[in-house]
Amino acid sequence: MNPRTGSFPANPSQDAVDERDDGKERLPTDLNQEPPGGGRAAVRYRRSKTRWLVLVIAIAAVVWSLDGTGVSFASLIEGWDNAREILAGLFPPQTDEELLRSVGKAVVETLQISIAALFFGTVMGLLLALLMAGNIGAPKWISLPARWVATVFRSVPELLWALVFVAAVGLGPAAGVYAISLHAAGLLAKLVSEQLEAVDVAPVEAVRLTGATRLATAVLAIVPQARNNIASLVLYQWECNIRSSAIIGFVGAGGIGQALGISMRLFRYEELATLMIALLLLVLVVDQISRFLRRRMGAATR
Amino acid sequence: MNPRTGSFPANPSQDAVDERDDGKERLPTDLNQEPPGGGRAAVRYRRSKTRWLVLVIAIAAVVWSLDGTGVSFASLIEGWDNAREILAGLFPPQTDEELLRSVGKAVVETLQISIAALFFGTVMGLLLALLMAGNIGAPKWISLPARWVATVFRSVPELLWALVFVAAVGLGPAAGVYAISLHAAGLLAKLVSEQLEAVDVAPVEAVRLTGATRLATAVLAIVPQARNNIASLVLYQWECNIRSSAIIGFVGAGGIGQALGISMRLFRYEELATLMIALLLLVLVVDQISRFLRRRMGAATR
Amino acid sequence: GTTDDPGAVNSRGLPETLRVGIIPNMAPDKQSARYDPLREYLSTKLDTAVELFVATDYAGVVAALAAEKVDIAYLGGLTYVQAKAQVDVRPLVTEVDKETGAKEYLSGIVVRDDSPYRSVADVVAGKGTFAFGDVSSTSGSLYPRMMLNAAGASCSASAIDKCPPLSEVAFTGGHDATAQAVVNGSADAGGIELRILHRLENDGKLPKGRLRVVGTERVMGYPWVMRSALGEQAATAITAAFLEMNQPGLLDLLQTTGYQQVTDADYASVEKHAVELGLLTA
Amino acid sequence: MEIRLTGVSVTFPDREHPALDDVSLTVEEAEHVVLLGPSGSGKTTLLRCVLGAVKPTSGTLTVGGKNPAKAAELRAIRRCTGVVRQGNDLVHGLRAQTNAVLGTSPSWGLRDWAAVLRGRVPARYAERVRTLAETQGIQPFLKSQVESLSGGQRQRVALVRAVLPEPRLLLADEPTSGLDPVTAQAAVHTLREASGVTVVISTHDLSIARQFPRVVALRDGRVCFDGPELSERDARDIYEGVEVGT
Amino acid sequence: MEIRLTGVSVTFPDREHPALDDVSLTVEEAEHVVLLGPSGSGKTTLLRCVLGAVKPTSGTLTVGGKNPAKAAELRAIRRCTGVVRQGNDLVHGLRAQTNAVLGTSPSWGLRDWAAVLRGRVPARYAERVRTLAETQGIQPFLKSQVESLSGGQRQRVALVRAVLPEPRLLLADEPTSGLDPVTAQAAVHTLREASGVTVVISTHDLSIARQFPRVVALRDGRVCFDGPELSERDARDIYEGVEVGT
Numbered sequence A, B: 001m002n003p004r005t006g007s008f009p010a011n012p013s014q015d016a017v018d019e020r021d022d023g024k025e026r027l028p029t030d031l032n033q034e035p036p037g038g039g040r041a042a043v044r045y046r047r048s049k050t051r052w053l054v055l056v057i058a059i060a061a062v063v064w065s066l067d068g069t070g071v072s073f074a075s076l077i078e079g080w081d082n083a084r085e086i087l088a089g090l091f092p093p094q095t096d097e098e099l100l101r102s103v104g105k106a107v108v109e110t111l112q113i114s115i116a117a118l119f120f121g122t123v124m125g126l127l128l129a130l131l132m133a134g135n136i137g138a139p140k141w142i143s144l145p146a147r148w149v150a151t152v153f154r155s156v157p158e159l160l161w162a163l164v165f166v167a168a169v170g171l172g173p174a175a176g177v178y179a180i181s182l183h184a185a186g187l188l189a190k191l192v193s194e195q196l197e198a199v200d201v202a203p204v205e206a207v208r209l210t211g212a213t214r215l216a217t218a219v220l221a222i223v224p225q226a227r228n229n230i231a232s233l234v235l236y237q238w239e240c241n242i243r244s245s246a247i248i249g250f251v252g253a254g255g256i257g258q259a260l261g262i263s264m265r266l267f268r269y270e271e272l273a274t275l276m277i278a279l280l281l282l283v284l285v286v287d288q289i290s291r292f293l294r295r296r297m298g299a300a301t302r
Numbered sequence C: 001g002t003t004d005d006p007g008a009v010n011s012r013g014l015p016e017t018l019r020v021g022i023i024p025n026m027a028p029d030k031q032s033a034r035y036d037p038l039r040e041y042l043s044t045k046l047d048t049a050v051e052l053f054v055a056t057d058y059a060g061v062v063a064a065l066a067a068e069k070v071d072i073a074y075l076g077g078l079t080y081v082q083a084k085a086q087v088d089v090r091p092l093v094t095e096v097d098k099e100t101g102a103k104e105y106l107s108g109i110v111v112r113d114d115s116p117y118r119s120v121a122d123v124v125a126g127k128g129t130f131a132f133g134d135v136s137s138t139s140g141s142l143y144p145r146m147m148l149n150a151a152g153a154s155c156s157a158s159a160i161d162k163c164p165p166l167s168e169v170a171f172t173g174g175h176d177a178t179a180q181a182v183v184n185g186s187a188d189a190g191g192i193e194l195r196i197l198h199r200l201e202n203d204g205k206l207p208k209g210r211l212r213v214v215g216t217e218r219v220m221g222y223p224w225v226m227r228s229a230l231g232e233q234a235a236t237a238i239t240a241a242f243l244e245m246n247q248p249g250l251l252d253l254l255q256t257t258g259y260q261q262v263t264d265a266d267y268a269s270v271e272k273h274a275v276e277l278g279l280l281t282a
Numbered sequence D, E: 001m002e003i004r005l006t007g008v009s010v011t012f013p014d015r016e017h018p019a020l021d022d023v024s025l026t027v028e029e030a031e032h033v034v035l036l037g038p039s040g041s042g043k044t045t046l047l048r049c050v051l052g053a054v055k056p057t058s059g060t061l062t063v064g065g066k067n068p069a070k071a072a073e074l075r076a077i078r079r080c081t082g083v084v085r086q087g088n089d090l091v092h093g094l095r096a097q098t099n100a101v102l103g104t105s106p107s108w109g110l111r112d113w114a115a116v117l118r119g120r121v122p123a124r125y126a127e128r129v130r131t132l133a134e135t136q137g138i139q140p141f142l143k144s145q146v147e148s149l150s151g152g153q154r155q156r157v158a159l160v161r162a163v164l165p166e167p168r169l170l171l172a173d174e175p176t177s178g179l180d181p182v183t184a185q186a187a188v189h190t191l192r193e194a195s196g197v198t199v200v201i202s203t204h205d206l207s208i209a210r211q212f213p214r215v216v217a218l219r220d221g222r223v224c225f226d227g228p229e230l231s232e233r234d235a236r237d238i239y240e241g242v243e244v245g246t
Ligand SMILES: Nc1ncnc2c1ncn2[C@@H]1O[C@H](COP(=O)(O)OP(=O)(O)OP(=O)(O)O)[C@@H](O)[C@H]1O
Pocket: B005, B006, B007, B008, B032, D012, D013, D015, D018, D019, D037, D038, D039, D040, D041, D042, D043, D044, D045, D046, D086, E141, E147, E148, E149, E150, E151, E152, E153, E178
C-alpha cells in the first residue's frame, strides 16, 4: 500500500542525465548505484565526515567574519540613542496635500515600472529556469550557458544595469524597466529552477517511463507540480521589483525611488517617512494579493 | 494501493487553524467543506470566473505599465550604440597587480560582511518564518505581527537601514552587517515560510493525528521535509547578501561595494569591469557551493 | 572598531582616534583610490591614531557626523551647510583648484555642440529637458539651479523636480551620467562640475568639444570640516596639518597644489542659495 | 473509547454524490470492527471524520464522549488514538525508527526530544520498538531512511508508529495493503491482540475481515451490512451492488 | 518483446544484502508472468531494472533485444512499454483524465498537446479512455483532480494510463493493491486480455497469481520458484522462507 516505493535519487538532477538525445551513450546514473562496490560502513563514514567538515568550516567562517567586521552588541546598544534620534526624526510623517499628491504620482510610476519589469523578467526568467533545471534535463551545452547568463543578470547590481540602459535609451522609467527586467530574470531563473528541481520525483519517473521526451516530461509532470510555487515566486519577484525600483530611482528612473533619494539627500526625514510608508503599503498590498492568489490556486488548480 | 488518499486541503494554511490553544472553540476547517451546500456547477462557475478576471486584470496592468513607462524596442535598438560604448569602455578590464591586490582585499571584506549578515539574518529569518508559516499554526496574535515585522524588514531599502546603523555604530563594515542582516531576515522569512507551507500534507496530517502539539508537528513533520529547500534558500540569501553589500558600499562599509562606488564616481570603467568580474566570480563560487551542498544533502539527509 | 570612547583626548586636544570621512570626488588616475598616504600623514602630523572611512555617498557621512561617529570629513559646499543644520561643525580648509588657482572652482551648464542654445537664457527659453547630477551636489545641482533662475527660470523650492518653464528636470546621480545624458540627447542641457567635465575629456571618456559650456559660476571649494565639539586646539592642529602639506605625492593624490583656510562666512552664499532653492530646510 | 455516529453525511465540493450518506453507527469500547466496501465507498472518509480531519456536512459524532468538532476535545481524542492512514504518510528525510516513534511525541521530555532530533530512539521506547519491529520483520531497516524502504516495509513502519503509544483507540485504513499474506497476518495479529482497545480497520481482504468479530460494510456512503459474520454470499452482494441479504 | 536477465545483481548503498542477487530470468514475447515474493524481496527493483530506472550492479539485461543501459535504446524500450508503478505516481494538479492520457505523449501532435494543456482528452483517445474507464469503474471521476480521488480510484487511473497506449510490454507493480475483489478482478481481466503483449505483474494476492500461466517467486533477491502452477504448499514455502519444493 505504501507508495513512492522505488525511491528515486533524492537529487533529481542526478537522474536527468538519464536520457539524452545528443547521440553519445550515457549510462543512466541512478544515485542508488553510485559507490558500486561501496559497503555500508564506508558510505556512512564518508557522509558523516563531510557533515562535520561542513559544520566546522561554517562555524570558522562565521567567527572569522564577526571578528573581521567588528560587529559587537555593545556598540549597538551604545549607539541606540543615535539611531533612535534618526528614527524619531521620521515622526510625524509629513502629510501636506501637495506632498501626498506627488507621492501618489510616484507610487503609480513605481507600480508601472515594477509591472513592466515583471513582465519582461518573468518571460526571460522562466525560459532560463526551464533550461537550467537539472531534472528537466536540457543538454549541457544549453543548460550551462543558461546558468551563466542568469548569474550575470543577477550578480551585476541593478544600479549598473540602470547606468547602461540610461546610456542606451536616456533618462526615464524605461531605462529602469530594462535594468530591473534583467535583474529579475536572473533572480527568477535561479529560484524557479530550484522549485522545479524540488518536485516529487515519483510522478516524474512515471511519466519518463512512458517514453515521454524530456520536454514532454517537463510540461506534463514537472511544471504542473511546481505551478503554484512558481506563481508565488513570480508575485514575490513583483515585490522585489518594487524594492529594486526604489534603488534605481536614485539614478533618475523616477518613481518612489527618486523621491526617496531626494528626501534622503536633503535630510527631509519627515518626507522620507511618508515615502517609506507608501513603499511599505505597496509591498504589503502585493503581499496580500500574493496570499490571496496562493489560496485560490490551492483550491483551483486545473 | 494509492496513497495520499484523503486529500488534504491544498492550501495547508487552511487547515492550520485546526487545533488552537487559545481557548476559543474553532471548527476544523477543512477546505473540502468550504461551500457546505455549494453544488458542483456553482463552484466550477465561480472558479473559472475568477480565473478570467485575474487574467484580464493582469493583461490590463501590463499594457498600462508598458504604455506608462514608455518602453519600446525601437528605442532600445536605437540606443544600442550608446550602450555598446559604455560596455566597450569596460574593456579591457584593468589588471595591474596593485589593483588586483586591493580587489582581493575588497573581496575578503565583502565575504566577511556577507557571512556575518547571513548569520544574523538566518537566525532572525528562520524564527520569523516558523512563526509566519500557515501550516505551523502559531496563533494569529503572533503570526500576524511576525508577518508585519518581516515585511518592514524587507521593504525598507538596505540603504536606509544602513543610514540608521551608521548613526548607531558609525561608518564601517559593522553598520553594513546590521543593515543587511535585517533585510536578509525579512527576505528569508518570506521565502522560507512559503517553503514550509509547500510540504507534502499527508505526513503532516499523520503526525497531527497522533495528537502532537503544533510545535511538535512543525519540528517532526514540516521542517524535515523542507530542510533541503531551506538550506538552499539560506545559501541563496548568501548570494543576495553579497550583492546587497555591493549596494550599501556607500556607508563606507568597505568591500567590493565601496570599491565599485568609488570607481563609478571616478569614471574608471576599466577598474569597474575588474570589480564586476570579481563580484561575478564571488557569486558564481557561492552558486557552486550551493549546488554542491544541495547534491550532498540530497544523498545524506538524516 | 569604531567604538573608542569619543570623549578621550590626547595632550593636544585631539581624540585618541581621529575618525576621518572622505567622499572621493577627485583622485589620481593611475592609482586606485587608496588614501593611505593621507592617513599616514595625518597620523604622524597630529600624533594620534587615524581611522579613515571612504564612502561614496554624502548621506552616510553626514549621518555619521551628526551621530558624532566621525570627527572630520571632506564634504561638498552644500553638504557642509546641510550637515551644519544637524550638528555643530565648522569648515577648516579647502583645496586650491588647479584650474582657477583659487579656493573656488567652476560649475557650468553644458549643451551638445550641435545645439542651438548659446546661453543659459536660450536653454530656459528652449523649454527643454535639463539634467542635474546628484541632488545634494553643489556644482551639479545647486549652482546650475541658481544659474537657471538667474536666466529667468523659476526652479521651485518646494518641488525639487520642477523648474518651469523647463519641461522636465531629471537627477542623474552623478556628473558623468549628466554628461552622458546630454551627449546622448536624453537631456537638452545639464549642470556639471567643469573640472570633472575636463577630466572626462582628457581621459577620452568624452570626445573633446562634444559639450559646449554656455554658462559658468564660481563655487567655493570642497571644505574639510570638523565637529566643533573637538575644540579650538584640535581645529588649529588639523588646519595646520593641511596648510603645511607639501609632499608632491600626497598633494597629487588629493589633486591640488595646496590648502587654504576657510571659514563659515565663505559658505554664506551657498547657504543662502540653498535655502532659497529649497535644498536646505533651515 | 466508544465511537458514536448519528446521521453523519459528508459531501465534498464538486462531487454529485455524498462520500458518506446519513451514516449512524456505534462502536463500543474495546470492540474490534472491520470496515468493508468497494473502492470509493467512503471508508477512508469515515475514519478521517472520527479524527476530525474531515468535518461532517451534517450529523453528529462523538468519540469517547468527546466531540471532535471542538478543538480542545479533538486534541484529547487524538492523544489517545493510534492511526494508520491510507497512503504515503511517513515523513521523508527521517529514519524509519524516528518515524516509528513520532506518535509518542505528546509525552516526550527534553531528553527524548534530544534523542529523536539526533535520529535515535528515546531509551524508554527502545525495547518496545525493537519488539514491535521484530514481530513485523522490519528490524534490519530501522536505521534506514524511509525513502529507501520497499512499499510493504513502509506500511509496517506506519503500523508500528500507530501501535507504539499504546492507544485506547486504533484506527487503521487498509493496514495490510501491500503486505504479503504472512506479513499481513502478523500485522492483523498485532491489531487483534490489542485487547481492551477499540480497533477499527478498513480492508479489502475478506480473509482478514473474517478474523474480526464484527463487520460493517459501506456502499456509496451508506452502511449496507453490519453483523458478526460475513458469508460468501454477503460479500459478493456488498461488492456487486446487490441489496445485501436478498 | 522478450526480457532476458543474466546474472543481474543490484546492491543499494548502505544496505548489507543485495536487493537482487544473481537473477537470471527469461520472459518470452507475449508471455504473461506474475512475480510473487515477500515484502522486500526485490520485485519492485526487478521491474525498475527492466525500464532502466535502476542500473544493475552486475549482470546483463536486454529487453526486446535492446540494452536499457544505452540511452537511445532505453528510449525505444520505454516508448513501447506501459507501466504501473508501485505507489503514488499520478501527477498532482492535473485531472484524472489528463493523467490517464499521459502515457501517449510520444505520439501527440500539436492539436493533441493543445487539448491536453486545456485539460481535455485528445479526440482520438476519447473513445478508448471512456471504454477503459468504464470497465474500471472510474468514468464518473475522470474530470476530478487526482488529489481528490480515493486510493483505489487512483490505482485504477494509473492502470488506464499504462494500458491506453497499447504497449507491447506491460509492467505492473501490485496493480490490484487497494482494490476490492471485484474491481481487482476487472483490473486483472484487462491485463490478461492483452494478448500478444508481454505482461509482467507483481502481486501479493495468490488468487490473482493463479490466473497467470507462469509464476516467478523471489526471496531475498533470488528466484526461488519458477513454474506454471502454484500449489498451496509452494505458496507457503515462498513466504515462510523454507526451500520451495522440499
Ligand atoms: N478531498 C476530496 N475531495 C473530493 N472528493 C473526495 C475527496 N476525498 C474523497 N473523495 C471522494 O469521496 C468518495 C469516498 O472516498 P474514500 O476515500 O472515503 O473511499 P474509500 O472507501 O476509502 O475508497 P478506497 O477503497 O479506494 O480507498 C470517493 O468517491 C472519492 O472520490
